[in-house]
């Protein structure tokens with residue numbers, strides 16, 4: 001059975017970008033693959049945080065995953081920090097990664113711009129830990145959004161390099177990036193991706209947003225003066241809203257274009273908002289239900305950690321052996 005791994009950082013809460021760019025795909029894949037979905041909490045340590053708030057957020061994040069409808073029996077859903085093999089492998093892989101490679105990572109450049117007072121080594125070696133997350137499970141396919149393409153490419157390079165040096169050890173993973181919706185854009189600056197860490201809250205649709213807030217954010221979203229619902233690069237705001245509409249309803253871009261022919265942005269925005277509200281409603285209901293059943297939630301992540309550790313340790317044993325560490 002083929003293996004899928006993907007993760008999201010528990011900083012902030014899930015956005016419509018995460019949902020459309022990543023989680024919607026995960027749901028489609030759970031039928032045919034063994035999927036591991038991780039809350040990559042160690043990655044979040046690259047930004048300063050309050051411990052108690054972070055613990056709460058971790059739990060909420062896991063519940064948000066479950067509320068998206070990921071099947072906790074079929075999939076292995078777990079916290080990265082519960083499987084210490086990730087960090088162990090990251091060290092080994094870090095010794096097989098060149099600074100020149102990490103210097104080229106655009107996410108590091110962007111994030112160090114943003115956190116100028118805290119450009120820590122973790123932020124810099126983040127892609128190495130991400131490579132470990134993926135390679136430790138002998139992952140075949142990694143469903144991610146467009147923004148993670150470069151990191152995934154690096155993970156592949158590291159795997160190939162390690163295999164060449166020590167003999168076949170890692171599967172070289174393939175990316176799985178959706179054709180439409182791989183990049184949901186900010187509602188306020190539609191040339192930037194929607195991000196859960198965006199400071200301007202009006203830019204981002206959170207799955208946890210109330211209906212009122214959702215309606216307001218979409219109403220205020222930045223468009224253009226064409227007043228024509230048409231899918232093209234000159235109208236990035238409208239293009240983004242059409243993408244959202246299409247991904248949530250399954251209607252094609254052509255169908256949507258035809259439907260709103262001759263209609264203004266006011267109507268279109270209102271109907272996009274309705275589609276978003278309707279799509280998110282079951283999420284909210286499930287979120288409440290899981291939050292009222294935390295014993296069950298605990299069982300899910302404990303069993304997730306056990307199943308993940310079992311697979312991770314097989315790879316880690318092989319790695320320790322291949323690089324010449326003494327057996328215990």
Ligand code: ATP
Nearest residue numbers: 008009017021022144145182183184194195196197
């Ligand atoms: P942060 O701002 O903290 O980096 P993020 O919104 O980028 O948050 P991540 O946890 O980095 O979220 O990414 C989780 C998954 O969601 C990844 O697979 C990523 O490719 C995908 N993703 C993130 N943002 C978008 C987006 N705007 N459109 C499509 N996919 C996205």
Ligand code: MG
Nearest residue numbers: 009147195196
């Ligand atoms: Mg990100």
